[in-house]
Structures are given as C-alpha cells and as structure tokens.
Amino acid sequence: MADETLRLHLPEPTTRPGMDPDASMIKVPPAGTLPKPPLDEPDDKMWDYALGMVRVLDDDHGAVGDWDPKLDADTLRKGLTYMMRTRAFDDRMLRQQRQGKTSFYMKCTGEEACGVAQAMALRPDDMLFPSYRQQSMLVARDWPLVDLMCQIFNNPKDRLQGKQLPVLYSVKGANFFSISGNLGTQFPQAVGWAMASAYKNDSKIAAAWVGEGTTAEGDFHHALTFAAVYQAPVVLNVTNNQYAISSFSGIAGGEQSTFAARALGYGLPGIRVDGNDFLAVYAVTKWAADRARSNNGPTLIELYTYRAAAHSTSDDPSGYRPKDEFTVWPLGDPIDRLKQHLIKLGEWSEEQHEALHQELEDEVKRDLKEAASHGTLGVRPCSPSTMFDDVFKELPPHLRRQRQEAGV
Amino acid sequence: MADETLRLHLPEPTTRPGMDPDASMIKVPPAGTLPKPPLDEPDDKMWDYALGMVRVLDDDHGAVGDWDPKLDADTLRKGLTYMMRTRAFDDRMLRQQRQGKTSFYMKCTGEEACGVAQAMALRPDDMLFPSYRQQSMLVARDWPLVDLMCQIFNNPKDRLQGKQLPVLYSVKGANFFSISGNLGTQFPQAVGWAMASAYKNDSKIAAAWVGEGTTAEGDFHHALTFAAVYQAPVVLNVTNNQYAISSFSGIAGGEQSTFAARALGYGLPGIRVDGNDFLAVYAVTKWAADRARSNNGPTLIELYTYRAAAHSTSDDPSGYRPKDEFTVWPLGDPIDRLKQHLIKLGEWSEEQHEALHQELEDEVKRDLKEAASHGTLGVRPCSPSTMFDDVFKELPPHLRRQRQEAGV
Amino acid sequence: MSRMNMIQAINSALDNMLERDPNVLIFGEDVGYFGGVFRCTAGLQEKYGVKRCFDTPIAEGGILGMAIGMGANGLRPVAEIQFADYIYPAFDQLVSEAARLRYRSAGEFWAPITVRSPCGGGIYGGQTHSQSPEGIFTHVSGLKTVMPSNPYDAKGLLISCIEDDDPVLFFEPKRIYNGPFDGYHDRALQPWTQHPMGEVPDDYYSIPLGKANIVRPGSDVTVICYGTMVHVCETAVKETGVDGEIIDLRTMLPLDLDCIVASVQKTGRCVIVHEATRTSGFGAELIAEIQEHCFYHLEAPPIRVTGWDTPYPHAFEWEYFPGPKRVGEALTRVMEDA
Amino acid sequence: MSRMNMIQAINSALDNMLERDPNVLIFGEDVGYFGGVFRCTAGLQEKYGVKRCFDTPIAEGGILGMAIGMGANGLRPVAEIQFADYIYPAFDQLVSEAARLRYRSAGEFWAPITVRSPCGGGIYGGQTHSQSPEGIFTHVSGLKTVMPSNPYDAKGLLISCIEDDDPVLFFEPKRIYNGPFDGYHDRALQPWTQHPMGEVPDDYYSIPLGKANIVRPGSDVTVICYGTMVHVCETAVKETGVDGEIIDLRTMLPLDLDCIVASVQKTGRCVIVHEATRTSGFGAELIAEIQEHCFYHLEAPPIRVTGWDTPYPHAFEWEYFPGPKRVGEALTRVMEDA
Numbered sequence A, B: 001m002a003d004e005t006l007r008l009h010l011p012e013p014t015t016r017p018g019m020d021p022d023a024s025m026i027k028v029p030p031a032g033t034l035p036k037p038p039l040d041e042p043d044d045k046m047w048d049y050a051l052g053m054v055r056v057l058d059d060d061h062g063a064v065g066d067w068d069p070k071l072d073a074d075t076l077r078k079g080l081t082y083m084m085r086t087r088a089f090d091d092r093m094l095r096q097q098r099q100g101k102t103s104f105y106m107k108c109t110g111e112e113a114c115g116v117a118q119a120m121a122l123r124p125d126d127m128l129f130p131s132y133r134q135q136s137m138l139v140a141r142d143w144p145l146v147d148l149m150c151q152i153f154n155n156p157k158d159r160l161q162g163k164q165l166p167v168l169y170s171v172k173g174a175n176f177f178s179i180s181g182n183l184g185t186q187f188p189q190a191v192g193w194a195m196a197s198a199y200k201n202d203s204k205i206a207a208a209w210v211g212e213g214t215t216a217e218g219d220f221h222h223a224l225t226f227a228a229v230y231q232a233p234v235v236l237n238v239t240n241n242q243y244a245i246s247s248f249s250g251i252a253g254g255e256q257s258t259f260a261a262r263a264l265g266y267g268l269p270g271i272r273v274d275g276n277d278f279l280a281v282y283a284v285t286k287w288a289a290d291r292a293r294s295n296n297g298p299t300l301i302e303l304y305t306y307r308a309a310a311h312s313t314s315d316d317p318s319g320y321r322p323k324d325e326f327t328v329w330p331l332g333d334p335i336d337r338l339k340q341h342l343i344k345l346g347e348w349s350e351e352q353h354e355a356l357h358q359e360l361e362d363e364v365k366r367d368l369k370e371a372a373s374h375g376t377l378g379v380r381p382c383s384p385s386t387m388f389d390d391v392f393k394e395l396p397p398h399l400r401r402q403r404q405e406a407g408v
Numbered sequence C, D: 001m002s003r004m005n006m007i008q009a010i011n012s013a014l015d016n017m018l019e020r021d022p023n024v025l026i027f028g029e030d031v032g033y034f035g036g037v038f039r040c041t042a043g044l045q046e047k048y049g050v051k052r053c054f055d056t057p058i059a060e061g062g063i064l065g066m067a068i069g070m071g072a073n074g075l076r077p078v079a080e081i082q083f084a085d086y087i088y089p090a091f092d093q094l095v096s097e098a099a100r101l102r103y104r105s106a107g108e109f110w111a112p113i114t115v116r117s118p119c120g121g122g123i124y125g126g127q128t129h130s131q132s133p134e135g136i137f138t139h140v141s142g143l144k145t146v147m148p149s150n151p152y153d154a155k156g157l158l159i160s161c162i163e164d165d166d167p168v169l170f171f172e173p174k175r176i177y178n179g180p181f182d183g184y185h186d187r188a189l190q191p192w193t194q195h196p197m198g199e200v201p202d203d204y205y206s207i208p209l210g211k212a213n214i215v216r217p218g219s220d221v222t223v224i225c226y227g228t229m230v231h232v233c234e235t236a237v238k239e240t241g242v243d244g245e246i247i248d249l250r251t252m253l254p255l256d257l258d259c260i261v262a263s264v265q266k267t268g269r270c271v272i273v274h275e276a277t278r279t280s281g282f283g284a285e286l287i288a289e290i291q292e293h294c295f296y297h298l299e300a301p302p303i304r305v306t307g308w309d310t311p312y313p314h315a316f317e318w319e320y321f322p323g324p325k326r327v328g329e330a331l332t333r334v335m336e337d338a
C-alpha cells in the first residue's frame, strides 16, 4: 500500500437546490422480469428480489409478468378512488394548516399506492403499526375522514382528547395502532403483536412501517432479529421515499445497498417493489401476508417511492433539493399510473376520472365542513381536567392532587 | 391456505444436558476452497464468504489454498506461544477465583486463536475495542500478565484503582480500549474512533468485538450502519462461540443465517472464518485490515469457534448443555491444530511443546506470585478517597462534600 | 405455606400467575431452559412449556418492544432484564412507549407489562451489576415502580404488578435474594427461613401497589427506605437505640404519601435511605414532599443517606454502600439537631 | 458585538469553535447542508466543509456511540439530538458509556463530547417535541447538565461545554430561541434584539460551568429557575410585586449551591420553577439541598411550580406549562405562609 492516508467518506447527493434535477443513478428494471416464488422459497434464493425491483405495470400501462395480481376492474377502481381520496384529503388539510386551522400536517403525496394497495392486500383485522405517512391505509379501510379531521383540529370530536399531535392517529376500530412520535419504536412492537397472535393460534398477522431514514434505529434491527428468531407472522415494510426530512437516502446507507437487502443478513426474504405501481405493491404485500399467515415467516418489503411533498408543514424542501426533482422521478405518479392502466383496460376514461376527482373534492370539502363545525385549532377538545386521565388506568393520588392544584 | 392457525416458533438446541452431544448440524467446508478476493471486491461478489467459511488448515494439518498467509515458522511459534500463555494464564486465574483470591474471572478457552492471530494481523497502534473475552490480544501485544493479575486482584498495583470488575481491563499502553460491562456499546464507538482516524488522515484503524449473542443489540446495527455510510476504516468482529451464557446461537438468530451474513444487507463484505484455525484467522483479519487501511471500507468478520469453558466463574454450563459437547466440536482445539501444523512443517515437536508448556506454567506461576505479593481480593488497592476521582476530570463541589462526609 | 427466600417467592408468584392466566408469558435473557442467572424462573419452562417461558436475544430494547406489542395484543408479558444496569438500552421503549401508549391513544391501547430486574450492589458486581435506577423511572409519568424488601412482599407485590394494567417496573434487590442482609458483609447472612417474612403462602395472594408498610413503629424519627435498606435501617435502629419508625415504601410510584406524612407529623424528624446515587435520587422527591406536607412539624432537617454520586466501585463497595454505620450516624445526628 | 437570537448565538459559538479548534466536529440529523431543523448549524457546512459539519443516520444511539469513539480519539464532537425527547434511544451510550468511561478506566480514556438538544414545550409540539428531561441526567454521575436562558449565556456556556473534558448535555429551550418568552402565548413575543442579553460578542468568550446568575436581586423570596422559566419568573415577580431574587441556575450539574444557599439564607423563602414533570424532577433535588443547608433559615415551605406529571398534552399545553399565573400564585403563597 503506497498511500496509507485514511480518508473519511461523507455521502453527498448528486444534486442540490439550484442544480438540474438528476435521476440517472436510479436503475429501474423493466416490469415483469422477476418470477413469483413459492411462499416457502428459501431466503438465499431471494437475493434478486432484494436487489432488484418487482414491477408489474410496464411503460405502456399494461400489467405484465408473474406478479400480476389479476385484480378485477372494480377492485382497481376502488384502489384508484382510495388513492384519489387520500390526495384530496391531503391537499385540503395542508391548506387548513396554512390557514392556521391546525398546528401541523403531513402529506403522503406520491406514496398513495403504497398505503392503499397494502391495506387492500391485508385483511381488515390484520393489525397495522403505521408511521405518520400512512393515512392512505385508513382511507382504504374506509375510516371516516371526518374523524381524522377532528383529530387534526383537536376539537371536541377528537377521540384522542387533544392529547396527540395532529396526524398521530390512533384508530383501534380500524386495527390501526396508535402512531408514535418516536421513529421506529413500533417495529419491534409489531413483531411482539404478531408473536402474541401466533401464541394464541389466531390467524391475524401484523404489519409495520418505517421510513428508509428510520431503518438506522436500533429498533429496526431488534424487529428483524426477533422476527427472524421467532419466525413471527409479520410483514415489515420500509417506505423508501428517498428523503428523511432533508437527508437523502445515502445518509441512511442507501449508497451501499438497498433497504430490502437488510433482510438478507437475518436469513429473511427482502423484496424491493416499485412503490408507485399499485399492482406490484398489492402483489408483493399479498405474497408476504400469505407467507406470514401460512407460518412461513416474516418478510421485509422495501417500497421504492418518492416523497413528492414537503416532509411536513414545518419543512420547505427547496432548501435541500432541486425544486422540480419530482418531474424527473422515473417511477412516475402512482395515481396516474393506475388511471392509465384502467384506461388501457377499457375500464376507465378521462371523463370518469375528472368526475371522480370532482366528487372526491366535494366529499372532502363536505367532510371538512362537518369536522370544522366542531372547531379547529384553539378550540378546547374537552375539559382540561382530562389532561390527567390515561396516564394510568386509574388516577393515582399524586395526579389527583395535581389536578386539584391545576384547578381544572 | 387450508390451515390458518398461526404457530409460534421457539428456537431450541438439538441437545441438552443428559443427552449425547451432537454436532451433525454443523457444516464444515473443506479447507482451501474459497479464493482470496482483491481488497476492492464488490460486496455482492462476497456472499460465499459470509455463508461459507474460510479455512486454511486441512485435516492433515497442512496449509492449503489462496488464503494461506505463508507466515514463517518463527511467527507461527510466536503465535503458538501466545495462545499457550493465554491458556496457562486462564487456568491459573480460574483457580485463584476458586480459592477466593478474586471475585470473578472469565476464560477464553478454545478461542485463543481468534485473539492471538487477530492481534498479530493488526498493527500495534491499531485501536482495539475488545469484549471481555479478548485477553489473548493483550498477551499477543506482550502486555505483562502481572499487570492484568493486579487488576484482577484489585490490589495496590491495579492501575484502575479497584474501580472495575476483574478482567474488565483498560490498557491504553497497548491501544486496548477500556472494556465495558455493557454488551455491544463499544461497537459504534470503534466506528467513531476509526472515523476520527480517517478525519485526521492518520493510518491507524480500529477493530471491535462482540459475541454472537450481542449481535442482537441495537449498537451492533448502529455500528454497521455508520461504518457503511461513512466507510469507516474499521474491522468489526463477531466471535461466534455458540453460546451467550446459557443460550445457544439460535436465540441470537443463528438458525436462519450466519452472523457474517448480517453485513450483506449493509452492502459490506462479511467473512466467516474457522476461528480455531490460526492461519485462517490471521489471513482474513489481515485482509480486512488492509482493506480498511487502503480506504476500501469496513469488513465484518465472524469468528466461528466454541466456548469450551463456562461463561464465567459465576456460570456452570452443565446446567444447559451436554458436558462433553466440546469433544464432538468439529473444529478442534486451536492450540492443538497450530501445534500439529508446526510439527508437520518440521518446525516443532512434542518435546518442544511439552517444554514450552512447562516454561509458560512456571512463568505464569512466577507472575502470579509477584502479583499476589501486592495483595488479592480484600486488600485495598488505594485510599477509598480515590472512589470520588475520575467521575469528572476535576472534583466538583458536591463530590468534595460527599468525600468529606464519607470521611475517607 | 412454605419457607421461601426471595428467589423462590418470585418463582412462586410467576408459577401461580402462569397457572391462573394463560395470557401470562415470561421471557428474557437466559430465563428459559436455564431458569435465569439468579434462578428466579427455574423450572417454569419445564412446567409450562417453552411457549410460556423462553429465552430472548440479547437486546433489551427488543425485549421490551416485543413485550409492549404482546401486551397490546392481550397478553400479560413478564420480561426479565438480567440486571437493572442493562435497562438503559430499553429506556426509549419504556419511557416513550410503554409509559405513553395509553395516554397518546386516549385509552385505546395499553401495554400491561411487568419488567423484573435485579438491582443494587453488595455482591461484588462492580459498576455494571450494582445500580439502583429506580429514581429515574419515578420521573417518567406513566410508569409504576416497585421494590420489595422480603419474600412475602415480593410474591404479593409481583402478582399485583402482573395483574396491573399499567406498565410496572419490579426491582429485586439482589443482595437480599437469599437473606435479610443486615448491612454487615463480614458477618454471616441470616437466611430467610429464620425471618418471619420468609413464611410465604404457596397459593395466590396479592399486596396492593401504592401501600407502604410500617416495618417498625417508633416515635423518635421516621426512617423511610425500601429494598435492602429496610434491613440496614433495622440494624441501625437497633444499634443506636433511637426509636425509629421504619417505613418500607414497597412502591415508589404511586407513593403512599399518607403513611409518610402521618409518621413525619408524629415524629418531626426523618431519615431517608437509599442505595442509589444521591443527586436527584428518589430521596430528593421524598424530602420535597415531606417539606411540603410536614414543614411545620419538622424539628430537624431530614437527612439523606445514600450511595455516593459515583459509579459503584468494585473494590470499595462497602465504602459506597450506605451501611448501618452511616444510617446510625444520621439517626443520631437528626436527634441532636434543633 | 451583534444582536443575536439564541439560534444565532449558538451558531456563533459553533462557528468560533470550528475556527479555533480543528478537532471540533459537528453532526446530527439534518445538521449538515440543511443547517438543522432549528437552523442552529446553518451555514457551517458551507463555511467549514462537509467533514466538519455533517448529517448522520437517524439513530441517536449510533450518533452518540460514534461521538464517544471520536472523543476518545482526540476530537471534540458536538452532536445535535434533534429534540430532547429523542435522547432516550441514546440513553445507554450516555449513561453507561460517556458518563462512565473516565471512571472505569481510572482516567485512561474519556470522551469530551457535547450533546446539544432543543427542549421544552410551548411550541405546539405535542408530547414528543416538548419534553424537559434534564433532571434525569443529573442523577447520573459523570454527566454535566447545562441550560441557558438567553443568547449571551447560550454562546458563552456552549463554548465552555465544548472545551470541557467531560461529557456535557446542553439543553436549548426552544420556546426562547427567538425571544425571551414572558409566559403569555397570546401576547406578541419580544425579540431578543430588544433584550440586553441579545447583545452578543461575535468573538470567542466563555462562561464557566457551575456558576449560577442572579438575574434579579431581591429580598423577599428566592426564585430558582433556568431556561424559559427565567423569563416566566421575571414576569411573575413583576406582576405580583413580590421582591423575588431570581436565580438562573444555568448549570444544573455541577450546581452552584453557594449562590442558592446564600440567597435562601437571606430571604428565608423559596420558589422553584421548572417545566419538567414534578415527581423526582430537579426541583426535588434543589429542595433537598436547600432544607439541608438552609433549614433553620426557612420561614415557609419551599414551593415547586412545575409541569404536571403527565405527558405534554398537545391541546392543553398552556394548562400544562407553568406560566406566570401559577408562579405568581406560588410567590404570593410562599409570602403568606408562616
């Protein structure tokens, strides 16, 4: 070794604000190339899935290959509707934040196929351990938007009594676990939930989500380790939307490998899927769910997608990425792709699409009106004395004294 | 799916106390089969190394294949001597504990090749972040046993002033980092240390060790993630000695994959090596160190070995594994294997071996006498007032008051 | 009724609960086949099967993350953390998750987990096998914190913890696993068989959380303590002849303030003893509450006798440990004051 | 000399230290190119290069593990934890490692790391962006804990933290990043430009750790506080007309006990204010020390005004926050007592 000088590597994205957006480093394999393996395929036969990408929708909007879930047109239209409802909801709520009606909001724009297709591929009583960008799953489980809006407004119809930050929902009725403000913590919990299900010889499985940035947390590793050791019936998902607030995926280790590949070292299958391809997401999720439900063990899915909007209403992406980066994103828009596919099938038209769009806008507007009628930011959801409830199941003496001191 | 009943999988070893020991599930590839890759081999070309096993010493005690480090006989004899000295030290110190001269001891019997060969393959100024079973590295760095014994006895020559549990050494003079009682914590620290070295354009690398049981800790994942992201010049090692106290390696995830394979998901090379093969351990460690030193990034090494002794003096393995399990262990005894190799080379003999054994016994006995002359368990290493030192660099007022209150 | 040491009493509590409630599960590092490094789970896997009592990977955060998920799915997990010193890797799961789940979901979800962990020093464990972190957890809203001082209480309290629908930390002072340590390490340890509280029913019973126990009534000074220190305080009271009223808190949170206040208002003096480091330890909280509720009854400043604000030094553990001599000096001093 | 808010003052401290000492490194989630979610590191990567100021993976335990290793190899890392609520995943690295390294190696190794983290509520952050965990760390021997209340102190203290050879936690009360919040969220925030402590030298200077600051001398009652609460206490003193002597601790550990004792011995009364939950919060420790050292001077029981023992509720943060009204009531009450 001639040169013995060590050098520190710092990952850097190829583009920054003011530069032309660039997606040339993203390799997108053609649709339909990877076969669909049996549910008990040994994990060392599945490396191509972790490093490649399962895609069903081709560039001409056809569905190709082994993974095509062959969903009927009604189901596809339902999926499209859920995605469009999610987007209408997001757009409307962002505006509410801008108008000072809520302190905070987070959109999932560009990631709608992930949530909707996954929710539809899972069973309604499977337990979801979502991140904060999974509102589309609640939409796909037909949970009333009004209820979500009331949580966002922390108004008297907020079931969480104003205790939680907007969008950190808890919807037991939809088997949607309480969202934590702490990243990653729910991943091992989902494994434990799934283990309890197996312990009880139940048939419900669990599914959990983290962003690609969050995969760096120890909780991610705990979840994969425990899931592998106890072969828990759980589907673990990484939404790789390329960003963790301002950090590009290279800061999370994306330069060296895919996030699906993390599974390999645990002896688990990892599958990377085109997250903007409704059919592919549905098929891969269904495969993983079937695998879990048939005691073949856990799966890690990487949903390869793009966070088209800001991280949250507290964020402005123009500070760290080219403004028009989304336009060069090679996997397109998930709603548009499913729409085109339906049109190609002869099951949808531009007119129907426009009509549906309008209908959903109206519906969301109606919902919003109803929700806002119960109050928006600043209204009291309930008596401040509830602030002392639910710390424990029963109010202990010291909290009783403090409540008294608070005079509430 | 006909049967939808979920079942919980609990890993169980094939044998327990009272049963015949069994090693039939351990697959040992023949020596010399894996070629030695270039230092910049892409990680996805290195999967065979993570799932296979690098071995140099064959069943006839010859050195075969690409990985043979071709060490000269003096070096080999030196390695043998270090290993034997380590074992003599361990045996003697165990007896000290049995005699009540120390509160605690931990042997590394069966794992001597790992520590000695690795220490010899690294440079003296490379920084080691050891676990508690790495005493052989101090031996191989020629650190005086008397010093270690005095730490174990917490006597007035204990440089750590009785602050630490026996065997949790700190030897800055040998570039051997302070051992933590907390498992795994030193793994990300080694990465940070290595990054600092790279930041300073130094040439020193870092190396760190955890047991296979400890790989489950979040710290392990943090270390691999940060090492991958910043391409830190570090060699990360997992000593897979099959047990974590009473738990067989399946509890750590060993049923599903190897521990070297953990590296794959991070896009890092992982290499499994016959940990009882001095030559293979040396070669693999040297390769990883060269890789790190030439800015080719970190490596994860799994040292596949067997914990022949109890976990510690507080443990009795007959409670959880067949008593004679070591006899069926397919990779043999590291000292015996190097001895036989040297004999085969015509560079060693049974007589020389016996003489060396006796010499080392005598030497350790002498060292022990010297160390014990300064006192053993129960002696005061120094004034109790030192108890308040080194909490902070300078004694803050509250500790000054407490020291006064303690009257020491 | 049997004679039990603390280990057997804890084992008996787990045994009873495994038997009564199929939702009770026990796990942790080495707790399965081996029965735990302190033997608290010995025999339980054999009796109830590997699904009810099993080993886990070494990842305390993973253990409690898993436990929370199980708890949210209707089970009552009892997790062992091998030493209290190793709770810290699981700190986030405890503090941000177990403690907050019920609150943030306004009661929709909760995790009725029990975390058992041996704590305290005096066994030559050095700085990483001797810590007493209980005070930290009392600062975290949403957690209950319990520490028994004898086999009878250990069993009854542990059963209450397991049945409790909130997350509970159950600290086991390992120095008294085998006998009521009087604070003199150079004297023979009295076994629990010779102590009235070593008399433990084999069957199910429970002791409510949040109720302190007056171990010894007295009129001179209130001595507040828990765990190992209860026995050290008894020694000190005996040795000094000061008529101390010894209160064994048993539960730190919820705290039995009524018991404390009644006693201090009666005695006007108070000594607080714990093994944990002093600064911001639970003793500080006790003093804060006492001065709030008993200010006008206090005849002398309450005194804290605690571990020093240093790690637990291996060779000097008896200089670190707040033994009978230090407690005795405090008792004498608090009687001289004012 | 410039007019700076807290963010700018912190940025200036980092800038000075990056310039003076090539061993100073700055990192954390989003601190590099972006400059931090609160902009405290804005411009530093551009000025000093990506090797001096960079982004990290989202793994607080990894961030501090890495920092400790760097510190042990001669650097002075300054790590940002994005919110104090997210320190917990790094708890073990802080408590078992950073705090213990010097001790367990008897001075052979140490890690001079600084951990910066925004804390406190009042910005509609809900329960996971509002916590004040400082008290917990004061219970851990081996850590120093600092919280400034204004730009001038922030810069001077942060520089001392970075130069300190022990691990230091530097908490930044985010509610006062932009101005000295008087406790009334419905009134306009006064900017730091209008406050004397917003006058900050551009050049290097330092304020020693362990020295409290008497913000306002007074004779009726000692008011002990830090961070945001300093300004709330000033409001309350103004509003009640009680002649409070306001002590801004600045450093919780090491504590400036002399300053506190002198003041309480003078006033005989004391109100302690912090935003953190009450039970076992740092206020308890202060009361314990005060009663030990000032017992015979106390004319009324010291009063704690704190956050309630609940998570920080999003919709009721102003009911949770210990505002001027609650502090004022305590001032009035402590004057009426006895």
Ligand SMILES: Cc1ncc(C[n+]2csc(CCOP(=O)(O)OP(=O)(O)O)c2C)c(N)n1
Binding pocket: A131, A133, A181, A182, A183, A210, A211, A212, A213, A214, A215, A239, A241, A243, A244, A245, A307, A311, D029, D058, D082, D086, D089
């Ligand atoms: C433990 C923890 N650390 C840091 C944060 C602050 N934080 C909130 S979101 C976020 C980025 C997460 O990125 P990613 O996991 O990729 O998810 P995405 O937002 O892209 O869906 C960060 C750092 C947090 N909430 N919790």
Ligand SMILES: Cc1ncc(C[n+]2csc(CCOP(=O)(O)OP(=O)(O)O)c2C)c(N)n1
Binding pocket: B131, B133, B181, B182, B183, B210, B211, B212, B213, B214, B215, B239, B241, B243, B244, B245, B307, B311, C029, C058, C082, C086, C089
């Ligand atoms: C964080 C932490 N958890 C638990 C322990 C207790 N403990 C000490 S050694 C050990 C087993 C470690 O097994 P392994 O990593 O395989 O190392 P080995 O002893 O086999 O070398 C355990 C659980 C600890 N020291 N630290």
Ligand SMILES: [Mg+2]
Binding pocket: A211, A212, A213, A239, A240, A241, A242, A243, A244, A245, A307
């Ligand atoms: Mg992301």
Ligand SMILES: [Mg+2]
Binding pocket: B211, B212, B213, B239, B240, B241, B242, B243, B244, B245, B307
């Ligand atoms: Mg092991």
